[in-house]
Structure formats: structure tokens, C-alpha cells
Amino acid sequence: MTAPDEAALVKRLRALDSCAVSDALDTYGLSTVVLGPAPVWPVPHAVAGLVRTVTVGPRRSDRPSDHVAAAAVDISGPDDVLVIANGGRPDVSCWGGILSRAALARGIAGVVVDGACRDASESAELGLPVFARAVVPVSARGRVVQYAMDEPVAFGDITVSPGDYVVADGNGVAFVPGAEAERVIAFAERVVAREAAMADAVAAGRPVSEVMHDSRFPTTDSTDTPEESGS
Numbered sequence: 001m002t003a004p005d006e007a008a009l010v011k012r013l014r015a016l017d018s019c020a021v022s023d024a025l026d027t028y029g030l031s032t033v034v035l036g037p038a039p040v041w042p043v044p045h046a047v048a049g050l051v052r053t054v055t056v057g058p059r060r061s062d063r064p065s066d067h068v069a070a071a072a073v074d075i076s077g078p079d080d081v082l083v084i085a086n087g088g089r090p091d092v093s094c095w096g097g098i099l100s101r102a103a104l105a106r107g108i109a110g111v112v113v114d115g116a117c118r119d120a121s122e123s124a125e126l127g128l129p130v131f132a133r134a135v136v137p138v139s140a141r142g143r144v145v146q147y148a149m150d151e152p153v154a155f156g157d158i159t160v161s162p163g164d165y166v167v168a169d170g171n172g173v174a175f176v177p178g179a180e181a182e183r184v185i186a187f188a189e190r191v192v193a194r195e196a197a198m199a200d201a202v203a204a205g206r207p208v209s210e211v212m213h214d215s216r217f218p219t220t221d222s223t224d225t226p227e228e229s230g231s
Contacts, residue, residue, distance in 0.1 A: 002079040010079045013048040016188050021174045024187035032175040034156040037131040041124035046169040047110035049081035055148040056086040056094045068094050068146045078107035085153035086115030090134035092143045097122035104128050114155045131168045
């Protein structure tokens with residue numbers, strides 16, 4: 001079950017997007033944006049939640065094994081995002097339609113795959129947000145198996161751990177280390193507020209060159225900063 005403070009942070013994160021979170025991560029020197037995963041259908045909103053990890057790898061024996069991610073789905077809920085690490089492998093799926101149906105029944109917020117998935121159309125019909133590096137028809141059966149769950153995983157060039165947070169949308173995927181979540185989210189909220197004021201100024205007829213020049217990007221110790229916005 002999600003702790004009250006975690007649930008509050010998830011709620012705040014869902015009001016942001018990956019761009020604002022990326023700006024906040026940059027400010028604190030955190031390189032936890034991953035390149036490559038994209039929505040496999042046009043997800044209309046940002047997906048955010050607590051990370052629940054699954055590690056996948058090549059099948060090593062003929063012994064029976066549990067289905068990839070099934071156990072993780074069964075113990076997850078609405079504040080969770082499943083993060084499936086398959087080493088970026090693009091040629092075999094480790095997420096499909098039946099899992100999407102089970103995840104939807106559990107209320108899981110979304111799925112991010114470092115690798116490939118399949119049944120993208122089914123995920124779209126169900127409305128379950130899935131982000132992956134590729135979509136292929138090839139099943140996991142006989143090819144990859146689950147090695148572990150709820151353990152730190154390598155995702156691209158970074159390490160993602162249970163208790164971290166993630167936001168994913170059409171711009172990309174950003175992970176927020178759990179210990180940094182409060183200050184990163186708070187800073188991202190300031191970025192959003194600042195950009196909203198800039199948008200209002202442009203809508204009111206102020207030249208964008210003037211708006212961009214005068215606007216200063218937030219810093220950690222002031223609401224107005226000496227850095228120019230990169231928006």
C-alpha cells in the first residue's frame with residue numbers, strides 16, 4: 001500500500017510533465033532521463049507513479065518459470081508504474097495484451113519497458129499506457145524469463161530502484177530518485193508556474209523575444225533566477 005506522503009508526491013507528479021521534471025533534474029545535477037522509450041499508442045496525458053521493477057533476461061534452462069511480470073502485476077496498484085528491464089532488447093516482447101488486461105484490473109498507472117512489447121493496439125483499446133523501445137509480435141515464451149522483481153535495475157545508462165518515481169509522456173521518460181522526489185517535484189512545479197506566466201504574456205501580445213529574454217529560470221534559492229529558460 002502506498003504511504004500517505006508517497007501518494008501525495010504521486011498526485012503532484014501527475015500534474016507535471018517530463019519536460020518540467022527534466023528541467024528540475026538538470027538543476028540538481030541528476031541524470032535520470034532515459035532516451036528511447038516512447039508511448040506505443042498516443043497516450044493523452046502524463047503517466048506518473050512509484051516504480052515497481054521487474055528484471056528480464058535470456059532463458060537459461062528448460063525448467064518451468066513464472067510468466068514475466070505476472071507476480072508484479074498481482075501485487076501492484078493505482079500509484080504504481082511497472083518498469084521492466086530487458087536490456088533494451090528490441091526483438092522479443094516482455095509485455096502483452098493479457099498482462100495489460102490484468103494491469104488495468106489492478107488499476108496500475110502504466111508500464112515502461114526497456115525493450116519491446118506487443119499487442120499495442122490492445123493496450124490502446126484498454127486505455128493502459130505502455131512505453132517501450134519497440135513493438136514486435138515475437139513472444140517471450142522460450143526466449144526470456146523473469147530473473148527478479150522489486151530490485152534495482154539497469155535501464156539504459158542509469159539505475160532505477162523500487163521507491164523511485166517516474167513520469168512518462170509523449171516527450172519521454174524521466175525517473176526521480178526517491179530521496180530527491182520532494183525537492184525535484186517542488187522545483188518542477190515552479191518551472192510550470194513560470195512557463196504559464198510566460199505563455200500568458202505571449203497570449204497578451206508581448207513579443208516572445210522579450211518574454212524569453214526577461215524570464216529567468218528558477219534556481220534552488222530564489223523564485224527568479226539568473227539563468228534563462230530553455231523552453
